[in-house]
Amino acid sequence: MRWLQFRGTIGELHRVDGAFRAELRGLTEALNRPLGRVYQKPCTAVLGDKTCRFAVETDGYSHDLTVASHTRGQEFRWTDFLGFDEGWFARGRMEVLAGPAKGLWSVIKNDQTRSGERVIELWEPIRGSLEADTPIRLIAGCDKRLETCRLKFNNLVNFQGFPDLPAEDWVMSVPRSSSANSGGSRR
Incomplete structure (x- = not known):
């Protein structure tokens, strides 16, 4: 004799204390998928x-250099960093190309010049070990x-x-005869 108790799929699996826990996803889970x-x-x-x-590998949009100095893997400083406008790498990426942290990357928060030094600050520190002269790549930000x-x-x-979408306050506007928002044509 059989008794159907659940219909769906298995989602994420987790191992906890020598056992495993499986996430069960019902038939309506497919409706949660963005379309x-x-x-x-x-x-x-x-x-x-x-x-x-x-x-992004195009010349001028990425720059390979080595680590000169850093603070906790989050703020990097160079004295001889030339050729790029201030803010060029803000919102870009910093990738580690060699060493124990090879393959790690982080998003650039700020790109500034302070006291004659170029300072790149990351949103999150690089979690690997970074020594002086470690090769890195900076990618321009957008x-x-x-x-x-x-x-x-x-x-x-x-x-x-879609830059021409009206702002949210446009939805709240109503026609008025006392101002330019009359609902009619503007002359």
Whole structure:
């Protein structure tokens, strides 16, 4: 004799104290899958991904150098860092190319010049060991705006945002005869 108690799939598996725990996902789990696109003003692509199609390895958009000094793997300083405008790498990535931390990366929070030194600050510290002269790569940052895509990267054809969407306060507007928001044509 059989008794059907559950129908669905097994999700994530976790090992706890020598046993395992399985997540059961019901038949409606497929409805939680996002479909379509998100319509928002900023670009939804990640710089260099298949929808952005920008080659971040292009000369001028990535820069290989070695670690001069750092504070807890989160703030890096150079005295001889030339050729890039301040803020060029903000919102970009820093990747470790060799050593014990090879393959690790973090997102760049700030790119500034302080007291004659170029300072790159990360959102999260690199969790591996970083010695002086460890090779790293800095990749230019993108703030997801239409102007940045057009002027900094010359990649407007692949912009994935909708900059002409009305702001949220537009939804709350109502026609008024006492001001320019009359609902009629503007002369």
